[in-house]
Amino acid sequence: MNPTLSELEARASAPKTVFGGDAHIVCDNLVRIYKTEGVEVVALQGLDLVVREGELVAIVGASGSGKSTLLNVLSGLDVPTAGVARVAGMDLLSMTAKDRLRYRREVVGFIWQQTARNLLPYLTARENVELPIKLAGRVSGRAARGERAARLLELLGVGSRAGRRPAELSGGEQQRVAIAVALANEPRLILADEPTGELDSDTSEEVFEALRTANRELGVTVVIVTHDPLVSEQVDRTIGIRDGRTSSETLRREGAEGQIVAEEYAVLDRVGRLQLPRDFMNALDMERRVRLELESDHIGVWPVREEPSDEQ
Numbered sequence: 001m002n003p004t005l006s007e008l009e010a011r012a013s014a015p016k017t018v019f020g021g022d023a024h025i026v027c028d029n030l031v032r033i034y035k036t037e038g039v040e041v042v043a044l045q046g047l048d049l050v051v052r053e054g055e056l057v058a059i060v061g062a063s064g065s066g067k068s069t070l071l072n073v074l075s076g077l078d079v080p081t082a083g084v085a086r087v088a089g090m091d092l093l094s095m096t097a098k099d100r101l102r103y104r105r106e107v108v109g110f111i112w113q114q115t116a117r118n119l120l121p122y123l124t125a126r127e128n129v130e131l132p133i134k135l136a137g138r139v140s141g142r143a144a145r146g147e148r149a150a151r152l153l154e155l156l157g158v159g160s161r162a163g164r165r166p167a168e169l170s171g172g173e174q175q176r177v178a179i180a181v182a183l184a185n186e187p188r189l190i191l192a193d194e195p196t197g198e199l200d201s202d203t204s205e206e207v208f209e210a211l212r213t214a215n216r217e218l219g220v221t222v223v224i225v226t227h228d229p230l231v232s233e234q235v236d237r238t239i240g241i242r243d244g245r246t247s248s249e250t251l252r253r254e255g256a257e258g259q260i261v262a263e264e265y266a267v268l269d270r271v272g273r274l275q276l277p278r279d280f281m282n283a284l285d286m287e288r289r290v291r292l293e294l295e296s297d298h299i300g301v302w303p304v305r306e307e308p309s310d311e312q
């Protein structure tokens with residue numbers, strides 16, 4: 001039955017539910033187009049992402065999928081072409097230069113892949129953590145700063161290394177100190193770009209454990225960007241991105257016998273688009289068109305064998 005005029009009016013005046021609501025990170029239909037020498041590259045093509053406060057998530061994608069572009073947007077280094085990007089209620093598209101600076105100093109902390117980029121080589125671990133606290137000018141007194149730095153290093157399991165310079169630390173220890181540096185000014189969000197890219201698998205586990213500790217003990221939201229799909233064993237939620245769009249989500253949970261179960265889901269956007277995994281499409285030779293059938297509890301997707309006459 002068609003709605004009456006008064007029903008339509010009531011619908012129009014009802015408060016609109018905004019995508020993502022007041023979630024900590026909201027990207028809604030995010031687009032980033034790079035223009036170089038007249039050629040346009042669409043790095044993000046309508047990406048949607050919602051992360052709640054206090055979550056620990058990984059964003060995984062192959063090279064060129066748009067991970068760095070997304071990270072640059074979330075870190076306030078780059079401004080997207082269109083869409084919505086909000087972190088902790090701050091609008092990353094319309095922020096003034098002053099707000100952007102404050103955002104980068106106070107709201108987000110970073111950990112880069114290159115261990116050397118995170119720490120100053122001539123300072124000890126403790127001095128590296130103290131420096132951003134001093135620059136922010138929010139904690140006065142050397143002793144108070146030293147105490148905060150020592151507490152963070154202790155929390156991340158590198159308290160005994162406080163007096164060492166980066167060159168006297170292992171790669172994993174350097175990254176744990178880097179996490180302490182990122183946490184120095186109590187950011188609400190930590191962005192980590194391939195934080196274990198230069199480490200072997202045992203050392204990587206230590207770094208993930210440190211990120212989990214920071215997340216659990218301090219309640220800070222953590223977003224890890226990586227090309228390594230095995231990260232889904234380390235975090236509760238892994239978001240896959242493909243061709244500049246979120247394509248899948250893997251949720252990790254504990255099974256009945258205490259075993260870790262990882263389940264992969266495809267992401268359905270608001271207009272009903274979803275990306276089929278490439279290997280599923282290849283296995284059934286699916287191309288261009290598929291046949292859909294609505295069943296009582298699922299939707300069937302079948303490959304269509306194209307007739308040559310179809311193209312004319």
Ligand SMILES: Nc1ncnc2c1ncn2[C@@H]1O[C@H](COP(=O)(O)OP(=O)(O)OP(=O)(O)O)[C@@H](O)[C@H]1O
Pocket residue numbers: 034035036041042043061062063064065066067068069070227
């Ligand atoms: N500054 C730029 N100018 C032009 N094109 C760019 C620029 N930065 C990225 N791109 C293009 O945008 C797309 C997404 O790149 P992006 O660096 O975000 O992917 P990525 O998933 O981080 O890859 P990688 O893991 O290799 O760093 C690619 O096609 C890339 O060539």
